[in-house]
Amino acid sequence: MDLIPEIRFGLINGWIYFVFYLVVFIIIMSTCSKEVRKRLYDRSLWDKKTKIITAIGKLFSFANIIMIFFGVIQYRTVEFIVGTILYSIGLIGLVIAIINYRNAPLDKPITRKLYKISRNPQIVMLYLIIAGMILVIGSWINLIFLFISVICAYFSILGEEKALTGQYGESYLNYKKQVPRYFLFF
Numbered sequence: 001m002d003l004i005p006e007i008r009f010g011l012i013n014g015w016i017y018f019v020f021y022l023v024v025f026i027i028i029m030s031t032c033s034k035e036v037r038k039r040l041y042d043r044s045l046w047d048k049k050t051k052i053i054t055a056i057g058k059l060f061s062f063a064n065i066i067m068i069f070f071g072v073i074q075y076r077t078v079e080f081i082v083g084t085i086l087y088s089i090g091l092i093g094l095v096i097a098i099i100n101y102r103n104a105p106l107d108k109p110i111t112r113k114l115y116k117i118s119r120n121p122q123i124v125m126l127y128l129i130i131a132g133m134i135l136v137i138g139s140w141i142n143l144i145f146l147f148i149s150v151i152c153a154y155f156s157i158l159g160e161e162k163a164l165t166g167q168y169g170e171s172y173l174n175y176k177k178q179v180p181r182y183f184l185f186f
Helices: 015-030 034-041 048-070 078-102 121-137 140-168 170-178
Strands: none
Touching: 015 048, 015 078, 015 121, 034 078, 048 121, 048 140, 078 121, 121 140, 140 170
16 A cells, blocks of 8 residues: 555546446436435434535545545455455445435434444445545545544444434433444444
C-alpha cells in the first residue's frame, strides 16, 4: 500500500468498482417507493450540529470517491483480494439492508431482518464497500479519510438516534436497548 494512490485516467481504475456499486444502488433504490426514499433521506428532525458533522464527513467521503475513481487498481496483491471480498460483502449487505428498509412499515422503527442485529446496517455496509475500494487501490491516505468519515458518521448517528427517539418514543428506546448500534457489541 502507498500513502497516496497512483492517480491517472485508465481502464483499470477504481471507477470500475464505484460504477458497479452505483448501478446496483440505483437499481435497488428504483424498487423503493417515493415514501421510502423520502424516509431514507429525511433530515428534517436533525439538529444543526448533526447536519454540520454529516457535511464534514461527506467532504472526506467525496475526496475518497474522487481518489478511488481515478486510483489505479493494485491487482495481484493481498490488499486487492481482501478489498474485493470486503466490497462484495458490503454490496450484498447493503442491498439486503435496503430491501429490509423498503419492506418495513413507514410508521414504526425498522426492527426486522438485518435491523435485528444492527441499528445501522446500511451505513456499516457502505463503509465496508468504501474500505474494500480503498484496499483495491492500495492507499493509506484514503484509509485516513475513511476513518475521519466514520468518526463523523458516528456523531451523525447519535444525532439521528436523538431524532428517532423523538419521533418514535418508547418503541425506539426499547429497540436501542435490544440491538447494537453497529454489529455484535458496538
